């Protein structure tokens with residue numbers, strides 16, 4: 001840069017390196033997310049006629065179009081939390097928005113594994129990747145069997161995302177009292193999280209084959225319904 005240019009003497013990553021860095025970040029997020037088995041969990045494959053899911057479906061769908069602030073989904077086993085969270089992640093992938101979908105205990109394991117002396121990934125790099133990812137989806141908050149170290153790491157991630165109002169989706173089937181009160185307090189701040197959605201639906205896994213068949217037909221997936229039953 002010529003003398004007098006505002007960028008004179010400023011270190012700037014060259015464009016080809018920047019693109020490579022972005023690509024590596026994207027690949028690392030894809031590897032950490034492991035969304036392949038959940039690729040079919042989309043809004044189209046979710047039966048929104050199931051009693052108790054309408055509000056969650058509408059809010060999750062709306063959020064996926066323009067993720068802002070935090071979205072919190074509570075509910076019992078099998079009510080569709082992971083499905084909706086994965087649908088948001090899949091939508092983001094389709095739009096090429098960098099997203100990390102992770103089950104909380106797995107996330108903490110990944111962080112721990114990069115902490116060891118033989119780790120190929122630098123710990124700080126991974127921690128920052130998780131902390132700053134444009135869309136973070138944390139499935140099953142509250143199920144982690146925390147050590148004080150893991151508890152602090154999780155808190156640091158959530159506090160950072162709270163301070164910078166970074167888009168974050170949280171699901172949990174736990175009693176809120178099982179969640180770190182420091183994180184819970186941030187989840188209850190209406191400035192960042194308009195509302196916490198409690199899904200009242202029953203366990204979809206317990207539906208009979210016939211009920212599932214009709215569920216699939218209701219969402220217009222009759223070809224799949226026929227081949228799978």
Ligand SMILES: Nc1ncnc2c1ncn2[C@@H]1O[C@H](COP(=O)(O)OP(=O)(O)OP(=O)(O)O)[C@@H](O)[C@H]1O
Pocket residue numbers: 041045046047048050053075076077078079080081082083084173204205
């Ligand atoms: N409304 C729905 N329409 C279609 N499939 C559904 C619906 N609700 C749940 N399912 C399916 O039922 C299974 C269980 O749902 P999901 O994994 O989302 O439950 P969950 O709320 O995350 O439960 P857990 O707390 O046990 O993790 C998944 O295969 C999911 O695709």
Ligand SMILES: [Mg+2]
Pocket residue numbers: 081082083139140
């Ligand atoms: Mg789940």
